[in-house]
Amino acid sequence: MTNTTNPTAATVKPSFAPDTGVLRTMRKLHLPQKLRNRELALLLFACAINSVAILLVQLGATGAIDLNLLYLGAGLSVLVIGLHICLRYVAPRADPLLLPIATVLNGLGIAMIYRIDLAKSLSGWAAASTRQITWSAVAILAAIVVILVIRNYRVLFRYTYVFGALAFVLLLLPLVPGLGREVSGARVWISLGGFGSFQPGEIAKIALAVFFAGYLVRTRDSLSMVGKKFLGVRFPRLRDLGPILVVWALSMLIIVFQHDMGTALLYFGLFTVMLYIATGRLSWILIGFGLFGTGAFFAAQTLTYVQGRFQNWLDAFSPAVYDATGGSYQLVQGIFGLAQGGLIGTGLGQGRPQLTPLSQSDYIIASLGEELGLAGLFAILGLYLLFVSRGLRIGFAGQDDFGKLFAIGLAFTVALQVFIMVGGVTRVIPLTGLTTPFLAAGGSSLVANWIIVALLLRVSDSVKTGPASEVSA
């Protein structure tokens, strides 16, 4: 709109000048309108799917309809539509698919958690579904706050090192005596008094994404340009190895002290990939894999819990491993559940996902696979893939390196988390404790992932500046 008051144009064609301005403004307003309308339609569809899922769970498991849960679900629908309305005002060009995908995944997770609560005859605050709904509300509100407060994501770049320090503190919190809590061997929780517990590592991954992106944008030149060539691959100078060694050491500390292989793999994988994209140097990937592989190898040799995870993975069905304490019982039960589901599943509310331990959290994907079948799992994995690809697309279309790296980092954490969890449950890799984004029971994970949604929405809004980039929508 900078050229609407061109004095020469005004004198030559005085009657047309305002018209062009209006037309341009109209076009700019019209296209985002289209994006948001599309988002609204998909969002309503997502809410409809979620309501039907809850109804089917009730009919399948109890044969009766209990409206209370539907009211709570409707409350969440109101919140996501609230987020949608915010987007219309503060981020009208944001990607229209992210929000509906997150909504439907969150809803399916609630339906499955609720289904297992029914099987265990839990209700009220004892029921994980009630807590999950509450946390979903908190998470969506957090996303609204993020989208309203952070109007320009480049602000984050300014606080690169603050976020780095924040991530570090968050990671260390569970180790603080009196604050940290140990759950099934992993010390990754902090107590929130009466309100349960929180996994600060989930929030830390966002802070780390900011930090990595900011740091790499600042230092990428020295990390990518200098170094000796060896076997056709240019390797970095020794002193440039500093950052990757620090992150590696951090990951190893998490493995040793917090007993959390999944988180370590997530952070390290995230850093390595961002490093590679920032520098374009394959050697970083090789170094990263080498470091992590060596670390994991030694961990497997010395730490019994890591050893156990590998054994459960490789030899899950052997009776000795199956019957061992901390053995493959859970994993095999999850696989039995998946097998029971088969191609089309038992139907919501009609399987027995509750037979698998941790069926609401670590094994939520096995629970969904049992009742929705392979068809349902393909749909869920497809949704994740779409979500991640939208994130990567924002990276492609990004205007500045920080924005690109940041969006890719966020999208990649989701992809990596899905791979680590679903791959762990289906024996592609050893199972490690992480959360399946949006689906698994757990408040911190929900809050973190909804903030990721908000941040991706924010970045995508900024990259779509002209009509040319609308093609990608």
Next chain:
Amino acid sequence: MNRELRRVSIVVLAMFAALFLSTTVIQVAQADALRLDSRNTRALYDSYDTERGPILAGGTVIAQSVPTGDQYAFQRQYPQGELYAPVTGYFNPTQGSAGIERYMNDYLSGTSNSQFLDTINRIIAGQAPKGAAVEVTIDPVVQQVAFDALGDRQGGVVAIEPSTGRILAMVSTPTYDPNVLASHDSQAVIDEYKALQADDLKPLSNRATSGDMNPPGSSFKIIVAAAALASGKYTADSEFPNPVSLQLPGSSSEVFNWTRAACGPGETVTLREALRQSCNVPMAELAIQLGDDAIREQAEKFGFNSEVSVPFPAGKSIYPSGLDDAKTGLTGFGQYEVRTTPLQMAMTSAAIGNDGELMAPTLVDRVTGRNLEVLSSFEPEVMAETLDEESCVELTQMMVNSVSDGQSNGARIEGVDVAGKTGTAQNGTDEPYSLWFTGFAPAENPEVAVAVVVENDGNLGHHSSGNIVAAPIAKKVIEAVLNK
């Protein structure tokens, strides 16, 4: 930067491809094998949730599932108690099963291949899983008569429809109450099972089809006679020397007739007369002349030395091999190591009565699905051609004589020609006898073939005989069929 991003995108795609593959492998490729894993309790719980189909005998419910509140969802009940125990067996969700319950489990539990489409329909219609109903061939009236006739004796009865092989009655006593073994109290069931196993009267064994088999004694003479007629070298009028006793070749033992006298006044005795009076000496002579191979061949045509399924496997009756003349002589009147079951002897009578055509015996008449559609129905099936028609007529006539005015007259029925043969088998010195009757009626066009065994002298001591104890039981069973 975009080049690297493209590569990372490919890696992400590969990661998801691995997940699509791994879920497909588990949920499709390995699913069936995983469902069969003994540690997979889901399949087990599924079987609990299925309302097992009932077992019916001519409209009488002999096994059914009723809903319970416990984790097994249904309790199996046997309204007729021990009367049908040898037929139904029992079903316990955790402790195993037996009988029809075990061998028709696919249908009863709704997992047979022919019920696959039904399962799909059920899922679409939202109906609860339900197994198919199995209708057995047992006639409840005949079953009850046979059970009552045996009373508190140890023994077994089988009645067969000769033209089809349908089993009309199958009784074994003493037996057990399947309701006790179907209980969901596992420990009680295990205790009860152990007690039944330890019981000297062996209530768990099915004396009608298997169990500790008995020597057939003189009832085996019809098979020796059949072998003789089949050889073409003998007729009912073939004559044999008639001494008081027979020194067995190469042996110190002597064979006597049960009367300890010669078989009638003559120097010689006919086959007809030997059978009518149930003489051992001429039958031993005949057996030695025929040789064990010829007798075994005939016995195997009737079903000896092979297993038959009804559909649960019946015990294999035995005619031993590699016999010398002395032992062959003993088998001529069903002693030495010949062992058999009422089912086998009923099959033998049925074949003779059915012009030599042995029909495969079966208990299963029909299997019907939830909407009463027939999933499987019984078709009569020829199991073997045992004897030519002419010989059958001749043998039948001899068996009729044996009942009408011979040693098997305990089964005589006014106005009906009953063909039959008794047996009083020794189990060794001082051991109680096994008492037999097998036969069919009416002789011309038989509606029923029956075999009865009563162990332990029929609780009467050594003065009992097949004719005193077993023949009257058979008579009641035959009357029950003919009076219908």
